[in-house]
Amino acid sequence: MADAYAQASGTIGFLNLHAASGTGNAMGGLTNTAACHTPVVVMAGQQARSYVPLDAMLTNNEAIKLCDPLVKWAGEPLRPEDAPVLLSRALMLADSAPRGPVYLSVPLDDWDKPANEATVRHLLDRTSSASPVAEQAALDELIDALREARSPVMVLGPGADTELGFSSAIALAERARLPVHIAPSPPRSPFPTRHPSYQGQLPSAAGALADVLSAYDVVVAFGAPIFRYHAPSDADYLPTGVRLFAVTDDPDEAARAPIGRIVVGDPSDALARVARAVDHTDRPEPPVRTPAAADQSGPRYAAEAILDAVDRGKSDDAMIALEWTSADLIRDRLTIARSHSLFYCASGGLGWGLPAAVGLGLGCPDRPVLALIGDGAMQYTPSALWSAVRYKVPVTFVICNNTKYRALQEFSELLHVPEGPYLDISGVDVCKVAEGYGVTAHRAESLDEVTDFVSAGKNQEMPRLIEVPQR
Structure with a gap:
């Protein structure tokens, strides 16, 4: 959510975690943030300096080492009064090219110590510019x-x-x-x-x-x-x-x-x-590319037909969070007419798309937000639906349900893994899951319903969800 908020708003995302378990839980998300060069400051609250952790617990230093390959910089203050200086450094590094996540861990008891007023005053006046220009x-x-x-x-x-x-x-x-x-x-x-x-x-x-x-x-x-x-x-x-x-x-x-x-x-x-x-040239124009017509038959619909139905309903200024692996190679059936319109998990780490849609809505509330999510990808981070309701973010969620883990199924075929039941995820009632988090949900029975549902989402004030049966 912090990642997509930063991408949509053009500012720095700020994320607060526990140093140990919270960092571990965030690792999947950090892979996407690092791969997309998103400026995010991860502020981790470590144990107090006076606390001696149990041998089985992940210590602060181990948490820093854990995320070190994924962040531009990681650090912790040696003294309580150094925390503001390091936070200022983290903000500047996150936003300097190449932009990306940074990690700062601050002991819990540092917050009770007084900061140096002169140091803080200088930090608030300080700026930096770090955008390299090609020679x-x-x-x-x-x-x-x-x-x-x-x-x-x-x-x-x-x-x-x-x-x-x-x-x-x-x-x-x-x-x-x-x-x-x-x-x-x-x-x-x-x-x-x-x-x-x-x-x-x-x-x-x-x-x-x-x-x-x-x-x-x-x-x-x-x-x-x-x-x-x-x-x-x-x-x-x-x-x-x-x-x-x-x-x-x-x-x-x-x-x-x-x-x-x-x-x-x-x-x-x-x-x-x-x-x-570059001057105007007399080279021949590039060939015009025309997408093939989609099979519109149901009751389970082809991914191409679902994308076309969504495209007919969405506006050109929509921001789209995409985490539907069936549509990865055909996503350009969607009309993209302006910058900052489509967002995808940069490292392929699933679980990003659902909360990212909420972050897009928070970061850029003037544009409608549409989330195209596979039923398998939805299971990684369904609690993002609660955040959408809690903060009244009017995302239109389109969950495409093919009852299988297709991304792994395709790689199983590529790697000659024997077929088995382990990639079947049928039996999940997507609408009831959404309703349990407070989101109004509906199961589509036609492609026209999908188009109408997406179109109506432009004027909503709360999140809504439609489940679309996919082949």
Whole structure:
């Protein structure tokens, strides 16, 4: 919830946990926060300095070590009066590029000690600015490659999903007549899905991705790791002769990239500068991509048909929390017309989507929020429904129920695991679960009901839920 609040509001999320068990419970969420570069300060309340923990308990130092691989920085004050200084440091580090979560653990008895008034006064006046700008010489090389290319392509990732990045990507695509792909497994949607240049999402296996990019001679990527490979493959990363240039604000992403000429800097700023520098071209327009028609038959509906029904009901300014693995590769059936419109669990860690929808509503109350969640994913964090009711966040929850754990089922087939009953999650009454938390719930009997329910959600003041039977 803090993660999505920070993404929606453009501010820093603030999360309070217990140092031991609370940190352990939050680890799954932190993987998504770290992978998405979301600025969140995790403030953990550790045991008092005078307390000697039982041998079986997780100590504060162990909690810091536990989350250390996932955060930009972790620390604890050596003296009570150091707590304000470290909190100020945590806030600045979280919001400095590359943005991400930080972890600060403060002993419980530190809060009773007086702070140094002069120190606090200086801290409140202090500011920092830490947004790296791509070197012009490196961008010139990318611009020259675009000018000389016979068949270039642009790839966009979550780092380009800002108002500047979104508009600049459109301008660059139109000036240079670039086809546009979205990077594999993206947690955001940084380009309009109905734009003529849009060509879809890249696959998350090296060989399959290389096959798609074999149609081009120059690849320019902005705001994406190069690349996320989810499915195993022994194939090469890129076809021979294809040159790749990329801009990321994360030096670690740049160092991890196995291919390409990588520039460290703000992707949105780089997009704007490249768009201004590139001349209009006489290359042919990219081919227009038309999604295949969906099978509309019921009573259980295809994922494509459900997405189309949702799309007919939603507004262009809707913010969508997506955690429905059946729709991962076909999410672009949804109309995305502006930045900050689609949010997905960045590391694939399920349980993020339901509370994230509530965080989106709290962080940006002026836009309607829609949650597309699988019935399996819902079981990870159903208590988020209580928060939606408690804080009167008018999220429209669409729970797509196929009675199975499809993501693991597909990987079981890929890894040749014998079939068994262990991925069958039938028998859960989704509507009764929601009603138990105080959410009004309804089971759809037609696709038109789904469309009408989503459309009515724009004017609601409380959360609502519809369960849709899926094949």
